[in-house]
Amino acid sequence: MNFEEALDKHLMGKASLEDSVNLYLLTNSPERWLSLFSAASELRNKTLGKDLVVAAHLGMIAPCVLNPLCRYCSASSTDPKINQERELLSVEKLQEYAEAIKKMNVKFIHLVGGTNLLGFDNLVRKAVMAVREVTDLPLEISVGPSLSRDIMKWLKSKGVFRIVCSLETINRVAFSEAKPGDSLERRIDFMKTVNEEGLEFKSIIMNGLGDYRDLIESIHFHRQFRNLTSLSISTFTPIKGTPWEGRSPASVWDSLKALSITRFLFPSADIGLPFGGGESLLPVTLLAGGGNVMMPALIDAAKRTDRTRSI
């Protein structure tokens, strides 16, 4: 199979896992990168148009109680300036930030917290009720596989349209190395439950866990979930003070290549780098077929108003 054949199969919606692995490997010259990006962004234009939607990221609504914490995560950093990004918000702060977000032109709020394999129903219920006192903006909830089926029904009744749970990788060895306190099985079961409950679903895959084949296989794995409406490709980047501080970073260009392939497999979904890749990567994310939700990493809201102005 050559590059053109592999690309055509994706454009016809007939790509197998092997076709995607081939397309990934054969995208190996500047001309081919441009062809891949151009085909993926044209498809995005057809299915979603070019308009950007801005959403707000608000957290933490629950602490992460995994033990040990994920080796790459800022929560596991020994540097207080870094791990305080994962500080739990009080109800008062949550409402203050939700109030600030309400005044911005955002389409929905992404409420984020950590993981508790024993469940976080009560904390999430409390956070949603607090936010609902100040805004009726649609909500998506990201607390790993920490929600019961019962609370999913309640969340739906409160205007939560989507549940987020990052699978990161389907390579079991790579998952356990990166997330020794977490459970891949629980995450997969949770994804099935979200689908059964008819809520939209979002996942994130991390480039840098396992090899390129694991990355592509993890993307294909998500094809079984009919309710998946958003999939992001993150790029492993070492964070100071974490157990993986000294590990080599993954390439964001490989993430963008995977992102284009993801666009062909999920033509109408919101595909991107997490948080749109940040302001500097947003243009190239869009060129690679990403879009259309831009979620600045900042709207932990009013606390960083200097950055929110630059959206």
Ligand code: SF4
């Ligand atoms: S589950 Fe999420 S918040 Fe908790 S340690 Fe892992 S990456 Fe960090």
